[in-house]
Amino acid sequence: MNLDQLIKGCIKQNRKSQEELYNLYYKILFVTSLKYCTNDSEAEDNLHDAFIEIFTHIKNYKGSGSFEGWMKRITINKAISRYRDSSFLTPIKDDISQDVFVEENEIDLSLDYMLLLIQELPHQYRLVFNLYELDEYSHKEIAIMLSISESTSKSNLHRAKIILKEKITSKKPFHNHKSNHGK
Secondary structure (H helix, E strand, O other), X not given: OOHHHHHHHHHOOOHHHHHHHHHHHHHHHHHHHHHHOOOHHHHHHHHHHHHHHHHHHXXXXXXXXXXXXXXXXXXXXXXXXXXXXXOOOOOOOOOOOOOOOOOOOOOOOOHHHHHHHHHOOOHHHHHHHHHHHHOOOOXXXXXXXXXXXXXXXXXXXXXXXXXXXXXXXXXXXXXXXXXXXXX
16 A cells, blocks of 8 residues: 555544554654653653544645655654643753864764663753754744743753763763663
């Protein structure tokens, strides 16, 4: 079944089409979810909520732009909503204008280790870092999504980079954290 047929089947709430779509995009959307969550379990919960949203609103997908991008946006927005609705997302305001660079010397870090470091950032830093650095949103877009100012977005990104730089150079995660990203 091609993607258009899957989408049409999902619009008709065909369980087989929904299952195929889920299986086709699970890994991609799990990785997206994992970037915004603190662990695998939280990422699974977020992904579950995202798929419910996807299946509920798939009829609203207009066919313009990437379907995968549409689903990723829903997955990201679900993760952001979790933190916005909780007390975890408290913007930290700093006025920092300098940028942070990690020199490319002989630091050899696995993708899983980098993801672990990013997951362990404080929530507001992790969200801004992922939105800006990994998903290429502008500070203006981030400010709107997170209901913060652009300068707060820039400051949170700067602080996230400082924390990551410290952790990369020390090669120590914030705490012992078991993860099984190889799902």
